[in-house]
Amino acid sequence: MRVDMSPGAVHERLVEMEQLWELSVALLDSRPLDGSHFRPRRRETVLIQESIRKVLVEEWDPIGVGGVPEAIDEYDSYIGRLYSILVGSRSADEIAACLANIESEEMGVATSNEVRCHVAQRLLRLPVALS
Secondary structure, eight states: OOOOOSHHHHHHHHHHHHHHHHHHHHHHHTOOSSSTTHHHHHHHHHHHHHHHHHHIIIIIOTTOOTTOGGGTTTTGGGHHHHHHHHHTTOOHHHHHHHHHHIIIIIISOOOOHHHHHHHHHHHHTSOOOOO
């Protein structure tokens, strides 16, 4: 079976998965299913993702894709891991360790501990709580 892995097809599947997730949360919370409560949370989620992305591209950027519009999403696969720390332990050390692990295990490049600590502090200043 061939799966369309084009960016557009992947994006469509991710949007559908997010909508299904929101529906399941709504069902569990016994909210009315008119869809009115989905839009604000979706906007919040997108803003949080974009703010994390911006820090990663502009201040971390271990492979040097900053300034390349086509590569703006290069670090998106790491946003979820970092978000989990940001809403969980909120530990700068844990964020820096996560970035170091990504660099060494997945990229084969390294920034400095100074850069990772700076990025951790910047990420911790982001508003990441969903209302």
